[in-house]
Amino acid sequence: MIDVLRVPESANWFSATFGEDAGGCLATNYEKSWAAYRDQVFRMFQETGKLRPKRVFVKQFSSASLPQDGFLQAVMKNVKGSGVFYTAVTRKGSEDAVLPSVYVYAQGAFRILNWGAFYGLPGVKPIRIRVGTSVAKRQLLYQVNPTMNEDARKQHAPGTVVLHMVIDSDGNISQLQPVSGPELLVPGALDAVRQWRFRPLLLNGDPVEVDTTVEIIFSLDQ
Numbered sequence: 091m092i093d094v095l096r097v098p099e100s101a102n103w104f105s106a107t108f109g110e111d112a113g114g115c116l117a118t119n120y121e122k123s124w125a126a127y128r129d130q131v132f133r134m135f136q137e138t139g140k141l142r143p144k145r146v147f148v149k150q151f152s153s154a155s156l157p158q159d160g161f162l163q164a165v166m167k168n169v170k171g172s173g174v175f176y177t178a179v180t181r182k183g184s185e186d187a188v189l190p191s192v193y194v195y196a197q198g199a200f201r202i203l204n205w206g207a208f209y210g211l212p213g214v215k216p217i218r219i220r221v222g223t224s225v226a227k228r229q230l231l232y233q234v235n236p237t238m239n240e241d242a243r244k245q246h247a248p249g250t251v252v253l254h255m256v257i258d259s260d261g262n263i264s265q266l267q268p269v270s271g272p273e274l275l276v277p278g279a280l281d282a283v284r285q286w287r288f289r290p291l292l293l294n295g296d297p298v299e300v301d302t303t304v305e306i307i308f309s310l311d312q
Contacts (some may be wrong), residue, residue, distance in 0.1 A: 092132050095202040096124060103196050109170040112211060120207035126262050127204045130287050133231040134190045134261075137289075141187055143180035151175045161205065161259075161297060162192060164213040176200070188292070191260070205259045205290070205297045216259045218299040221291070226257065226302040229288040236282035238308050242274040251279040251306045259297035261288040269303060279306040 097103050100120050105113030151157045152174045156166055166175065178189040191204050208214050238247075251271030258264040266284060268276045283304065290297045 092128055092135075094199065095131065096128075097194070097201040097203065098197055103194075107171060107173045107194075108168055108211065112168065115210045116207055119209060120203065123204055123206050123260070123262075127206075127260055130231065130261050131190050131202060133287055134289065137231060138180055138187045138189065141180070141182050141185065143182045143187065145181045147179045147181065149177050151177075161214070165192075165208045165211060167213065168211045190290070216297070216299045217293065218256070218301055219291075219293060220301045223302055223304050226288070226291075226300055226304070229257075229261070229291055229300075230286065231261065231289055232285070232287040234282045234285040236275075236278045236306050236308065238275065239278055242272070242278070242308070245274065247272055247274050248309050249275055249307075251275050251308070252303055253279060253283055253306065254301075254303050255283065257288050257291070257300040257302070259290055259299055261290045264299070271306075275306075275308050278308070282306065 097120065101114060101117040104116040104120070107113070108116060149157070151162065151166060152172065153166060153169060156163050157175075157177070162175065162177070166173070174195065176193040176195075178193065180187045180189065191202055193200050193202055195201070205216070209216070249272040252269040254265075254267050254269050255263050256265035263284060263286060266280060268280065271279070283306065288300075291300050292298070
């Protein structure tokens with residue numbers, strides 16, 4: 091079902107919506123990011139399903155009814171034709187969950203577009219904010235626990251690795267570097283955290299990039 095959400099013949103759709111000049115670049119962004127984004131969409135819908143929401147709210151936007159949030163507004167200002175976009179939110183009681191990204195109706199079905207596909211359009215760029223580790227971890231959708239490699243086990247080398255990471259506006263890790271920690275433990279920490287996926291963080295309704303650090307603790311029983 092997730093694959094049905096992918097825009098078919100994306101080069102044609104982007105060119106028809108944003109013009110020939112921008113269309114090819116946007117289609118390339120979309121295709122390159124799809125594999126990682128597909129996994130994220132699955133996990134986001136899975137997490138939303140666990141809430142057992144009672145209602146779904148869908149908003150429709152066009153050039154005649156621009157959204158309030160700046161990111162999507164900037165995207166729509168670049169539309170050459172009569173593009174229509176949709177966003178969706180689920181609700182259970184007082185708890186809301188934003189369904190991932192933005193939707194369009196193409197070739198007889200609703201399709202999904204990730205925010206990263208729009209980078210390169212005039213006026214469209216991610217905002218980056220710095221947040222604490224606890225804030226970032228609350229957005230975690232998928233976490234892989236680190237494992238200690240054989241050399242570290244033989245040397246009985248428990249410890250803590252601090253990593254600096256940048257999470258893109260779709261919730262994927264775009265940058266990851268070690269800051270401190272035992273050299274033997276750094277590869278295991280990097281391998282684990284590279285697989286983490288996050289809910290996109292919104293600032294005033296706009297998806298933003300997140301700059302943060304995380305501590306990975308290794309013990310001898312791992």
